[in-house]
Amino acid sequence: MKKVLIADDEQDIxxxxxxxxEAEGYIVETASNGVVAIEKAKTFLPDLxxxxxxxxxxxxxxxxxxxxxxxxxxxxxxxxxTAMSDDTAEVRGLEIGADDYLKKPIRPKxxxxxxxxxxxxxxxxxxxxxxxxxxxxxxENFSVRFKNxxxxxxxxxxxxxxxxxxxxxxxxxxxxxxxxxxxxxxxVGDRTIDVHIRKIRQKLDLDCxxxxxxxxYKFEL
Amino acid sequence: MKKVLIADDEQDIxxxxxxxxEAEGYIVETASNGVVAIEKAKTFLPDLxxxxxxxxxxxxxxxxxxxxxxxxxxxxxxxxxTAMSDDTAEVRGLEIGADDYLKKPIRPKxxxxxxxxxxxxxxxxxxxxxxxxxxxxxxENFSVRFKNxxxxxxxxxxxxxxxxxxxxxxxxxxxxxxxxxxxxxxxVGDRTIDVHIRKIRQKLDLDCxxxxxxxxYKFEL
DNA sequence: AATTGCATTAACAATTTGATAATACCTTTA
DNA sequence: TAAAGGTATTATCAAATTGTTAATGCAATT
Numbered sequence: 001m002k003k004v005l006i007a008d009d010e011q012d013i014x015x016x017x018x019x020x021x022e023a024e025g026y027i028v029e030t031a032s033n034g035v036v037a038i039e040k041a042k043t044f045l046p047d048l049x050x051x052x053x054x055x056x057x058x059x060x061x062x063x064x065x066x067x068x069x070x071x072x073x074x075x076x077x078x079x080x081x082t083a084m085s086d087d088t089a090e091v092r093g094l095e096i097g098a099d100d101y102l103k104k105p106i107r108p109k110x111x112x113x114x115x116x117x118x119x120x121x122x123x124x125x126x127x128x129x130x131x132x133x134x135x136x137x138x139x140e141n142f143s144v145r146f147k148n149x150x151x152x153x154x155x156x157x158x159x160x161x162x163x164x165x166x167x168x169x170x171x172x173x174x175x176x177x178x179x180x181x182x183x184x185x186x187x188v189g190d191r192t193i194d195v196h197i198r199k200i201r202q203k204l205d206l207d208c209x210x211x212x213x214x215x216x217y218k219f220e221l
Numbered sequence: 222m223k224k225v226l227i228a229d230d231e232q233d234i235x236x237x238x239x240x241x242x243e244a245e246g247y248i249v250e251t252a253s254n255g256v257v258a259i260e261k262a263k264t265f266l267p268d269l270x271x272x273x274x275x276x277x278x279x280x281x282x283x284x285x286x287x288x289x290x291x292x293x294x295x296x297x298x299x300x301x302x303t304a305m306s307d308d309t310a311e312v313r314g315l316e317i318g319a320d321d322y323l324k325k326p327i328r329p330k331x332x333x334x335x336x337x338x339x340x341x342x343x344x345x346x347x348x349x350x351x352x353x354x355x356x357x358x359x360x361e362n363f364s365v366r367f368k369n370x371x372x373x374x375x376x377x378x379x380x381x382x383x384x385x386x387x388x389x390x391x392x393x394x395x396x397x398x399x400x401x402x403x404x405x406x407x408x409v410g411d412r413t414i415d416v417h418i419r420k421i422r423q424k425l426d427l428d429c430x431x432x433x434x435x436x437x438y439k440f441e442l
Numbered sequence: 443a444a445t446t447g448c449a450t451t452a453a454c455a456a457t458t459t460g461a462t463a464a465t466a467c468c469t470t471t472a
Numbered sequence: 473t474a475a476a477g478g479t480a481t482t483a484t485c486a487a488a489t490t491g492t493t494a495a496t497g498c499a500a501t502t
Contacts, residue, residue, distance in 0.1 A: 070222060104491095117467085138390075141390045141439065142436055154458075154460080155460095157459095189463085192462080195479085197479095409449085412492095415492085416450075417450095419455080444501100447476080448499085455490100456492090458486085458489070464481100464484100465485075466481070470478095471474100471486085
């Protein structure tokens with residue numbers, strides 16, 4: 001469950017944001033100015049911070065700059081809230097290390113879609129590589145290493161291994177595999193999967209892809 | 222977390238600066254004269270040194286001169302504190318290698334904005350060029366050096382290399398590359414990327430751009 | 443006006459990949 | 473044990489993808 005810290009000097013805005021985010025299942029804390037925001041951030045350790053740019057005392061941009069200097073907030077998501085149509089603020093914010101920005105007046109729908117999108121992006125990135133024993137699959141690098149040896153797989157081979165390894169021990173039906181990798185509208189022959197499986201087995205000379213006769217394949221070390 | 226050393230002979234000033242900087246999240250040490258400042262600098266290794274110009278014993282300018290001769294302080298940020306309205310000190314300070322100066326009386330806000338700005342500048346510069354083995358890419362100068370040889374890349378070539386090198390090992394999909402470098406609304410032919418890649422490979426005769434067939438390209442040493 | 447350099451495209455070569463068919467193999471079952 | 477149903481293997485060919493070179497058009501520079 002994700003934590004969100006909101007900093008704004010207008011109580012109305014805090015209320016609107018808090019209500020909508022909590023309805024979506026987020027845990028929300030609020031701060032009414034920049035200094036409080038920094039303090040709360042340190043204890044609350046949110047996954048996302050929404051910062052109003054214009055606040056008395058410290059501006060959101062300043063708060064962002066300060067937080068970004070702390071190692072604990074290097075990767076924390078930050079969204080700026082700005083009333084300015086001025087692009088300068090926007091650019092400066094992103095330069096300083098904001099992940100997105102929102103223009104006032106706030107549309108709850110837009111807010112939620114941005115927030116959700118950011119979290120999706122992050123979890124996706126985190127989910128991006130698989131580590132099983134001596135085998136490492138990195139979806140970002142399209143690389144497979146086995147005992148520190150780089151193994152070169154073709155695209156389909158990589159996708160296939162990647163799919164099977166994404167849920168070790170789960171048996172993937174042939175149909176499931178076809179849908180995931182070839183898509184629903186492509187039709188390929190029966191032996192196609194076998195051939196790819198064979199190539200993978202050949203390249204990794206590790207017996208990790210098991211055949212479940214009459215059913216499908218599964219990955220197991 | 223950044224470290225700041227303050228040297229001034231007036232305790233009041235030390236207190237004010239320390240309080241404000243610590244509130245901002247900096248780690249602060251103080252010194253009440255030039256000699257102590259030099260000693261503490263050597264052990265504390267601050268990222269920033271704030272030096273009062275007028276101190277008994279050694280002036281801030283002298284301290285700065287001494288420190289700048291030591292390799293450990295070649296790139297340390299230095300700010301002068303001066304009560305003089307006289308421009309001469311200011312100029313001399315910058316000549317000797319100060320990064321900024323502050324006039325007394327000190328306004329905490331001004332101080333903090335200057336300090337933050339300096340650190341921003343530095344981190345930005347660090348972010349701005351890429352250093353990988355014998356290869357250096359400087360986004361500010363649009364220059365690429367390989368083994369200290371300046372390599373002349375055209376704009377698109379530079380942007381492409383720069384993009385790929387910004388995340389070594391990450392595979393950039395052709396689409397991703399098009400969006401990043403050409404933008405979403407420009408349509409270019411299929412071979413455009415390849416041709417640029419080829420030119421880069423030719424100019425750097427280093428085999429660092431790898432093709433991942435059916436996927437994209439990645440930078441790897 | 444001529445030159446230079448760059449971005450793009452076109453055309454073709456080279457390479458890699460994917461799919462299939464044919465055949466061999468294995469396991470289960472009648 | 474033979475037949476049936478499924479999978480493995482291999483070679484082969486088609487398709488997709490990328491590499492390479494030269495040519496074109498354009499803009500800045502001389």
